[in-house]
Amino acid sequence: MKGTQVFAIRSFTAFLVARFCLTFAFQVQAVTMSLEVYEITGDALSLGLAGLFEAIPFMAVILPAGLWADVYRRKHLILITSSLFICCAIILYLLSVEAFGEITPKLLLLYMVIGMTGLARGIAGPAVQATIPNLLPRDLLPQGVAWNTSFWQVASIAGPAVGGLLYGYFGKESSYLVSMISSSCALLAFSLLPNLKPSHIRNESMVNSLLTGIRFVRKQRLILSALSLDLFAVLFGGAVALLPVFNAEILKAGPDGLGILRSAPSIGAVITAFLLARNPPLKNSGRTLLLSVGAFGVCMIAFALSEYFWLSFIILLLSGLFDGVSVLIRSTIVQLYTPDEMRGRVSSVNSIFIGSSNEIGAFESGLAAKWLGLVPSVIFGGFMTIGITSLMATFAPKLRKLQLGDQFKKQVDVS
Numbered sequence: 460m461k462g463t464q465v466f467a468i469r470s471f472t473a474f475l476v477a478r479f480c481l482t483f484a485f486q487v488q489a490v491t492m493s494l495e496v497y498e499i500t501g502d503a504l505s506l507g508l509a510g511l512f513e514a515i516p517f518m519a520v521i522l523p524a525g526l527w528a529d530v531y532r533r534k535h536l537i538l539i540t541s542s543l544f545i546c547c548a549i550i551l552y553l554l555s556v557e558a559f560g561e562i563t564p565k566l567l568l569l570y571m572v573i574g575m576t577g578l579a580r581g582i583a584g585p586a587v588q589a590t591i592p593n594l595l596p597r598d599l600l601p602q603g604v605a606w607n608t609s610f611w612q613v614a615s616i617a618g619p620a621v622g623g624l625l626y627g628y629f630g631k632e633s634s635y636l637v638s639m640i641s642s643s644c645a646l647l648a649f650s651l652l653p654n655l656k657p658s659h660i661r662n663e664s665m666v667n668s669l670l671t672g673i674r675f676v677r678k679q680r681l682i683l684s685a686l687s688l689d690l691f692a693v694l695f696g697g698a699v700a701l702l703p704v705f706n707a708e709i710l711k712a713g714p715d716g717l718g719i720l721r722s723a724p725s726i727g728a729v730i731t732a733f734l735l736a737r738n739p740p741l742k743n744s745g746r747t748l749l750l751s752v753g754a755f756g757v758c759m760i761a762f763a764l765s766e767y768f769w770l771s772f773i774i775l776l777l778s779g780l781f782d783g784v785s786v787l788i789r790s791t792i793v794q795l796y797t798p799d800e801m802r803g804r805v806s807s808v809n810s811i812f813i814g815s816s817n818e819i820g821a822f823e824s825g826l827a828a829k830w831l832g833l834v835p836s837v838i839f840g841g842f843m844t845i846g847i848t849s850l851m852a853t854f855a856p857k858l859r860k861l862q863l864g865d866q867f868k869k870q871v872d873v874s
Contacts, residue, residue: 464599464602465595465599465602465603465606466606468594468595470594470651470652470653471591471594471595471603473648473649473651473652474590474591474594474607474648474649474652475606475607475610476610476648477541477645477646477647477648477649477651477652478587478607478610478611478614478645479610479611479613479614479645480614480641480642480644480645480648481541481544481641481642481645481649482610482611482614482615482618483614483617483618483621483641484544484548484618484637484638484639484640484641484642484645485544485576485580485618485638485642486614486615486617486618486619486622486721487618487619487621487622487625487634487637487638487641488547488548488551488576488622488634488635488638489618489619489622490618490619490622490623490626490634490717490718490721491551491622491625491626491631491634491635491638492509492551492569492572492573493506493509493703493717494623494626494631494703494714494717495569495631496509496566496569497703497704497707499565499566499569500566504825504826504828504829505566505825506700506701506703506704506825507700507825507826507828508570508825509569509570509573510700510825512570512571512573512574512577513573513574513576513577513580514577515574515577516574516575516577516578516581517577517578517580517581517810518581519578519581520578520581520582521581521584521585521807521810522672522673522804522807522808524536524581524582524583524584524585524586524803524807525585525672525803525804525805525806525807525808525810526672526803526804526807527582527585527586527803528585528586528589528802528803528804528806528807529589529800529801529802529803529804530803532654532655532656533586533587533589533590533593533655533803534590534649534652534653534654534655535654536582536583536586537583537586537587537590537649537652538646538649538650539582540579540580540582540583540586541579541583541642541645541646541649542646543575543578543579543582544576544579544642545639545642545643545646546575547572547575547576547579548635548638548639548642549639550572551569551572551635551638552632552635552636552638552639554568554569555630555631555632555635556632581810584806584807584810585802585803585804585806585807585810586803588802588806588809588810589799589802589803589806590652591603591604591607591794592794592799592802593653593655593799594652594653600791600794600795601739601787601791601863602736602739604787604790604791604794605732605733605735605736605739605787606732606736608728608732608783608786608787608790609729609732609733609736612725612726612728612729612732612779612783613725613729615722615724615725615728616722616725616726616729617722618722619717619718619719619721619722619725620718620719620721620722621634621637621718622634622637622638622718623714623715623716623717623718623719623721624714624715624718625637626714626718627713627714627715628715671801671804672801672803672804672805672807672808673808675797675801675804675805676805676808676809679796680855680857681792681796681857681858681861682792682793682796682797682805684851684855684857684858685748685788685789685792685793685858686789686793686808686809687851688748688749688752688785688789688847688848688851688855688858689752689785689786689789691843691844691847692752692755692756692785692844692847692848695839695840695841695843695844695847699721699724700825701825701828701833701836701837702717702720702721703717704828704833705720705771705833706720708833709766709833709834710766710767710768710771711768712768716768719772720768720771720772720775723771723772723773723775723776723778723779724775724776724778724779724782725779726776726779727775727776727777727778727779727780727781727782727783728779728780728782728783728786729779729783730779730780730783731779731780731781731783731784731787732783732787735783735784735787739787739791739863742862742863743862744788744861744862744863745857745858745859745860745861745862746859746860747784747788748784748785748788748789748858748861749848749851749852749858749859751781751782751784751785751788752781752785752844752848753844753845753848753849754777754781755778755781755782755785755844756840756841756842756843756844756845756848757841757845758774758775758777758778758781758841759778759837759838759840759841759844760837760838760841760842761774762774762775762778762837763834763835763837763838763841764834764838788863791863792861792863793805793806793809795863827839827840
């Protein structure tokens, strides 16, 4: 059947299952921790600080992690970091059942665990992303990227919903227990991946090796433009970090409502990913990318103005539809234009642009909400996203004219 050939490859199927389980565990844990932090403080800025606590260790380790993904066995890195995430889930569970007694600086401990999660994500990210092309033939890469996105987004839908429901009806300890079990399943599935040898032998200093990835991205203007576009869209256009505040103060919904709202963008992204797995956007790819990011900004403005729960849900779902298109096109660009011996380091640069922007964007959202007010801060971010997209359409003509379909008719020159 068209669009499902990748499932005939057992190692890639195991990878998808593992990615689903680990993402599900992370999302369950994330929504539970956001509820717990807001319950303790009642302050929007505290949610932004949580993002900052995750971003700092993530940023500190991400460049070396890219090099490690090129010079060490990627499977080993993935297994180590999956084990670290399991440890985080165990600590949170033990705290929730007060196994250590009543601990006074609990908020600080939660922030420390968030930092450990950021460290694990930073090390695992380049290794996970660089592994995908090793499991698939080149002609199935767009399909594989789409299915990878689908599984990731389905987990992102189920995770917040399950986390919110468990928190509301059974308590936070049940959420952390489910996170611990799911991350253990991910570790088991990752262990089934092939133990491929490193693709790059380091024959230069660590600093030069790290800078090689940065230089490569800087020279590949198409990759640089795509990453920059997504960076600023996420940095200014994201409202997810403020959902607990919108949920409590404007939409007047409970923990289960927060889980539903957090799932909405992922539902839209999954719809997009399933459609694009069968029909990847290989024609007019650049224009489609720009229009999708601009539409995402419009959705953020509409969400800020909504005072009705289900209208907000629909708007967030649409934002996920448009974001799903941009994620697939950007991911395909990075994978197609990067040689295997560079994929770890380029993935780390990609993570700096994209992964950290979620957490720094969360801090920016919390700070803007503190200064401008909740609704005006999200409206401002939406207009900034639209403005940056317009600038990119004007000053990055290579991105605007991109046709990904042409890249499968010839060998891409990455020199």
